Amino acid sequence: xxxxxxxxxxxxxxxxxxIKLGELDASFTNSSLFMVLTVVAATTLMVxxxxxxxxxxxxxxxxxxxxxxxxxxxxxxxIGKEGKPYFSFIFTIFMFVLFGNFLGMLPYSFTFTxxxxxxxTMALVIFLLVTVIAFVKHGMHFFSFFLPAGVPIFLAPLMIxxxxxxxxxxxxxxxxxxxxxMMAGHTLLKVVGGFVFPLGLLGIVPVAGLVAITGLExxxxxxxxxxxxxxxxxxxNDAINLH
Amino acid sequence: xxxxxxxxxPSQIIWLVITFVILWLLMAKIALPRVGLVLEERQKKIxxxxxLAENLRDEAQGALDAYEKSIADAKDNARGSVTEAVRQxxxxxxxxxxxxxxxxxxxxxxxxxxxxxxxxEAISGLQEAAxxxxxxxxxxxxxxxxxxxxxxxxxxxxxxxxxx
Numbered sequence: 001x002x003x004x005x006x007x008x009x010x011x012x013x014x015x016x017x018x019i020k021l022g023e024l025d026a027s028f029t030n031s032s033l034f035m036v037l038t039v040v041a042a043t044t045l046m047v048x049x050x051x052x053x054x055x056x057x058x059x060x061x062x063x064x065x066x067x068x069x070x071x072x073x074x075x076x077x078x079i080g081k082e083g084k085p086y087f088s089f090i091f092t093i094f095m096f097v098l099f100g101n102f103l104g105m106l107p108y109s110f111t112f113t114x115x116x117x118x119x120x121t122m123a124l125v126i127f128l129l130v131t132v133i134a135f136v137k138h139g140m141h142f143f144s145f146f147l148p149a150g151v152p153i154f155l156a157p158l159m160i161x162x163x164x165x166x167x168x169x170x171x172x173x174x175x176x177x178x179x180x181x182m183m184a185g186h187t188l189l190k191v192v193g194g195f196v197f198p199l200g201l202l203g204i205v206p207v208a209g210l211v212a213i214t215g216l217e218x219x220x221x222x223x224x225x226x227x228x229x230x231x232x233x234x235x236x237n238d239a240i241n242l243h
Numbered sequence: 244x245x246x247x248x249x250x251x252x253p254s255q256i257i258w259l260v261i262t263f264v265i266l267w268l269l270m271a272k273i274a275l276p277r278v279g280l281v282l283e284e285r286q287k288k289i290x291x292x293x294x295l296a297e298n299l300r301d302e303a304q305g306a307l308d309a310y311e312k313s314i315a316d317a318k319d320n321a322r323g324s325v326t327e328a329v330r331q332x333x334x335x336x337x338x339x340x341x342x343x344x345x346x347x348x349x350x351x352x353x354x355x356x357x358x359x360x361x362x363x364e365a366i367s368g369l370q371e372a373a374x375x376x377x378x379x380x381x382x383x384x385x386x387x388x389x390x391x392x393x394x395x396x397x398x399x400x401x402x403x404x405x406x407x
Contacts, residue, residue, distance in 0.1 A: 008244060013251040024253050031251075032258035039266045046274035053281050055288060061281075068278045088271035096266055116246050117255040122263075183246065 007190035011114055011183065030110040031118070038099040038112075046095070067095070071229065078233035082240050089129075090236075093122070094229040101182060101221035105214075113224075114182035116175060123175035126232050134239035145242050174231055181224050185217045373398045 015027035046067070049060035057065055071091045075083040083090075097113055104111025112118050134142045146163040147156055192210055196203040245251070374395045381389050 011245040013245060013248070013255070015254075019254075021257075024257075025250065026257045027254045028258070029251070029254055031255050032262070035258050035262035039262050039269070042266060043269045043274065046270060046278065050274070050278050050281055053277075053284075055285055057281075064274075064278055065282060068275065068282065088275055089267065091275060092263065092267040092270050095270065096263055112255070112259075114246070115251075115255060117252040118259050121256050121259055179246070 007187045007194070010110070010186060010190060013115075031112045031115065034100065034103055034110045034112050037103055038096060041103065042095040042099050067091075074230055074233055078230065079237045079240060083233070083236065086236055090229060090232055093126075093232055094225055097122075097178065097228050098222065098225035101225055102218075104182065104186065105217060105221060111182050111186060113178055114186060116179045119175035119179040120171065122228075123171035126174070126235060127171040130235045130239045133236065134242070137240055138242060142242070145238070170235065174228065178224050178228050181220055185213075185220055189213055189217065370395065370398055370402065373402070 014030045016030060016033060017028035019026045019028060045060065046064050049058075049064045052058065052061060054061060068091070071094050072087065075087050075090055079086070100111065100113040103109055104113065134145070146160050146167070148159065148163070151159050189210065192206050192213065195206040196210075199206065374391065377398055378389055378391060378394045381387075381394070
């Protein structure tokens with residue numbers, strides 16, 4: 001009973017199919033299940049919904065096209081023409097996070113984006129990718145990124161320190177923003193939900209609050225996917241154009 | 244906090260990589276090219292239709308221009324022929340006016356001549372009658388017949404005196 005009412009119980013990873021890779025635990029868990037569902041849902045939307053190839057799209061086809069154009073515009077606005085090779089990667093990030101967040105809104109589901117292991121892995125991969133792109137494009141010239149042009153020379157030590165720190169904190173801010181938002185929202189829903197039955201008839205008050213918070217959570221689910229994706233775009237742009 | 248349980252990390256990361264790569268492949272190889280193609284086709288169709296509409300509009304504009312030009316030409320023509328007709332009619336009216344006035348003048352002259360002749364005739368008839376009346380009156384009064392030439396002479400002189 002105490003375990004069921006714990007607001008953090010919803011984040012527990014439960015192995016569904018135990019798999020061992022040598023010493024490594026690679027079990028198929030509730031988290032893995034929702035990752036697979038995310039792949040299925042996103043693929044269904046992007047492939048099946050577009051199957052009619054109608055000149056005048058239906059609702060689902062329109063949704064798929066809007067997602068495509070949304071990310072395509074984001075990439076061209078933030079990176080420009082050179083962003084084209086990264087479009088599929090950025091689009092996949094957006095779909096993965098968005099569907100992860102939205103599927104997590106279903107009752108009794110699991111939100112894999114509320115885990116730091118997942119968001120930090122994604123953020124580190126993006127960080128490494130961006131750094132590799134920058135080195136391939138600019139070689140040693142990449143280090144000029146840490147000293148913006150036009151800074152007085154006596155400020156250089158300070159500026160370089162600030163820029164280096166802000167560069168290396170990127171993966172952490174990127175991952176913690178997403179994980180903390182998702183976790184906080186779901187915890188809040190659970191905590192407020194816990195007030196409903198003990199309050200009896202007055203329970204209507206937290207229920208009203210829950211309805212409002214649920215609406216807010218849907219907004220945040222989209223917004224965080226958007227922020228995660230647009231920051232990825234901005235980082236890649238920095239790597240290609242060095243400020 | 245279950246998020247900080249390091250025991251759950253490997254399986255999460257492994258499955259994240261597996262599912263993310265699968266989704267990436269599905270999007271990059273299948274979904275995105277298809278959606279892109281659909282959007283491209285639609286854009287092409289829209290562009291084609293716009294081009295067609297523009298051509299048709301140009302054509303219509305051309306037809307309108309030609310129509311307006313022919314209207315303007317027809318108006319010019321009509322104005323020209325109206326002026327021409329007016330000119331011709333006034334010419335012929337003038338000509339006929341001149342002709343008629345000549346005719347009338349001739350007629351007036353002729354009539355005047357006729358009137359003059361009739362007047363002369365009436366006057367001479369009157370002289371004749373006056374002479375006859377005068378000679379017969381003298382015959383009754385004096386019982387002798389006067390020579391007709393002398394009587395006519397006397398009447399003529401008297402009438403001339405009266406008329407002046």
